[in-house]
Amino acid sequence: MPELPEVETIVRRFRPRLLRKRIAGFEASWPRQISPSVARVRRAVCGRRILELARRGKLIVIHLDDGSALLLHLKMSGRLAWVDRSGVRLPEPHERARLIMQGGERLLFCDARKFGRIRHVRDVEAALDALGPEPLSAGFDAARLLRMLGERRRRIKPLLLDQAFVAGLGNIYTDEALFRAGLHPLRRACDLDPNEVRRLRRAIRSVLRDGIRRCGTSIDWIYPGGRMQDYLRVYGRAGEPCPRCGTPIQRIMAGQRSTHLCPRCQPP
DNA sequence: CGCCATGTTAGAGG
C-alpha cells in the first residue's frame, strides 16, 4: 500500500476536486470494506458537503459539514480514481465503491485485494487519536522521541511500523530511514542513545520529505507516477552494493516483514 | 505451483 508520502500525494491531487462538493450518493460492491455498513454510510454522507480533504498517517480524511468524516485506508492495493462531469473514462479495474457528487462527478475507490477500508465516524478526533504522532509535525521532536523509545523494549523496525507509535511509516520508508540513520533494524528501541535518536528523527523526516517531493514510490501497477523508487538506497536492493560503502545489501526478516540493510553501515 | 507483495489485526503463547 501507499505509505505516508504516497497518501500525501494522493490527498494533494484530489483535494481541489473534492473541496466544497456536495455528496449525492454512495455505493459499494464489497460491503465488508464499509463500516458501519453501506446503508448507514450512505445515509450519513448523502446531502453533506465536503469541507476538507486531509491526511493523518496513512489515512485519507474527508471532513464533512456536520463534523463527521469518512476515513479511507488504502491498505496494500487501494487506489482512488476520478470521473468528471462528462462521465467519460476508461473502465477502472477492481472498482469497489464510489462516492457520487451532486452534478455527477465520482470518486472511485478501487482495490484489487479488498483489504482497503472506508469508515464513517462521528467522533473524528477519537478515531485519529488511536494513531501515534505525525512524524512531520513540529511535535515530533527529539526529546519526545527519546522518551517514547526509552520505554519500549521492542526492536526498532517493528516499532516504527506500529501506527500507534508513529503514524505513516511503512516497510519501504522504515528501511530507508534506518539506513540513513545508520541503525540496525533489530536494535532494541530503549538501547538507542540520544545521538542515535536524533539521527533517527532526522532520517525519518528527511526520507518522508524526499518521498513527498518525488510524489511517492512507484514499484508496481498499483501506484503509478512516483519517482522515489529511483532514490531508494536499500529497499528492494538485496545483493547490490551499498551506495555508501559497497558492501552487499542484506535482506533479513524482522517482525515478519522483509527488511533491507547494509550490514556495515548499520552494525548490530 | 510456490513464493512474494508499500498493511493491519485477532489470537495464542512465552
Added chain:
DNA sequence: TCCTCTAACATGGC
C-alpha cells in the same frame, strides 16, 4: 503487560 509469532483478509505478478 509487553512482546513475538501465526493466521487471516484476497488477489495478482513473477
